[in-house]
Amino acid sequence: MAQVLPFRAIRPHQKAAADVAALPYDVYSRAEAKEAVKGHPLSFLNIDRPETQFPDDHDMYGKDVYAKANEMLEEERAEGIFIQDEQPCYYVYELTMDGRAQSGLVALSSIDDYLNGVCKKHENTVAKKEADRIHHVDTTSAQTGPIFLAYRAQEAIDALIAKAKKQTPIYDFTADDGVIHRVWIIKEEADIKALKDAFAQVPCTYIADGHHRAASAVKVGLKRRKEHPDYTGNEEFNYFLSVLFPDNQLKILDYNRFVKDLNGLDQDTFMNKLSKIFTITPSDQSHPTHKGQVKMYLDHRWYALDVKDAIAKVRDNDPVDRLDVALLQDEVLTPILGIKDPRTDERIHFVGGIRGLGELVKDVDQLPGSVAFAMYPTQISELLAVADAKRLMPPKSTWFEPKLRSGLFIHAFER
Structure with missing residues (x-):
């Protein structure tokens, strides 16, 4: 069964959320990323793509580039742009595009679930792309881009998420592309326990988008295990940042x-x-x-x-x-x-x-x-069937919209 745990998210101050939230790092070329951050000093793309802070001919995979990402993240935390919740929480993240909404649970997923096939994948990864995120995650000791997971819808989970959405959201803004982003926090112990117990009945989860982010997070976690041979399994590096959506809310584009x-x-x-x-x-x-x-x-x-x-x-x-x-x-x-x-x-x-x-x-x-x-378009049922069969799709089989924003939730772990 899937391990889906609450955590102490590092997240932007409410007034900064709209300025911080950025499209995923991998939707931009190097030139596009550099152009996108101009005039947007708080955009998380600055940290996700730290080569934007260097001349165009600078090695974008140099150690100093990843060190710059860590430096900027620490500076913004010190300045109060980011805060961290005092206790482990779940978060509900709703995205609305063209009038269609989907609501996912922001939580931690287990690297052991990934290794054991409880968290299922349907794509191969490219070593060079993995290496980039491995260096980024390892240098910052933080996962900054959530992995987009799916699960077969469960009524109990639907009800708990619907209950959370009756509260006042902690974030509510419309991005430049017209997508509406709203976030609610779940911090009551009874609700956290209910959600944890409900997900304990979910037999598996599926990577919908973010295979490279997931593989990189897992490899950094395994590296930390080697560096901490006395690890218990409860350390933060044993988990990766994810947003989990029920399959019946997802839409795949062509x-x-x-x-x-x-x-x-x-x-x-x-x-x-x-x-x-x-x-x-x-x-x-x-x-x-x-x-x-x-x-x-x-x-x-x-x-x-x-x-x-x-x-x-x-x-x-x-x-x-x-x-x-x-x-x-x-x-x-x-x-x-x-x-x-x-x-x-x-x-x-x-x-x-x-x-x-x-x-x-x-x-x-x-x-x-x-x-x-x-x-x-490939259907979500087809994606699940391929993953269940432990098979792989041809490259570029799915395009998910809307894209999860980076910077709204950060998972930090032990160095």
């Missing part, structure tokens, strides 16, 4: 594909090969309407590609094969377009659904001979 060329094929040959897999019909610029349908933009035209029944039937026997992103990879990207490893092939890039289909049109129109594929 994650689309742009390919720079047709792998040496002329358009007629390419379309002929596609016709063996899909029924192809002209379409307008609109999202796929159902599973098994992909929209394609090629040579200033949109097409609907509907997978043929015989192929869909064969693929339906496996939780990974039945994913639309796997269908496209296995039947089109690899055998026809020659993209064997989408993680490393420079001919493909991925466009999050939040950018809209217009981004695909722009990309293709700017590069004659290219093609784009608009995907039907």
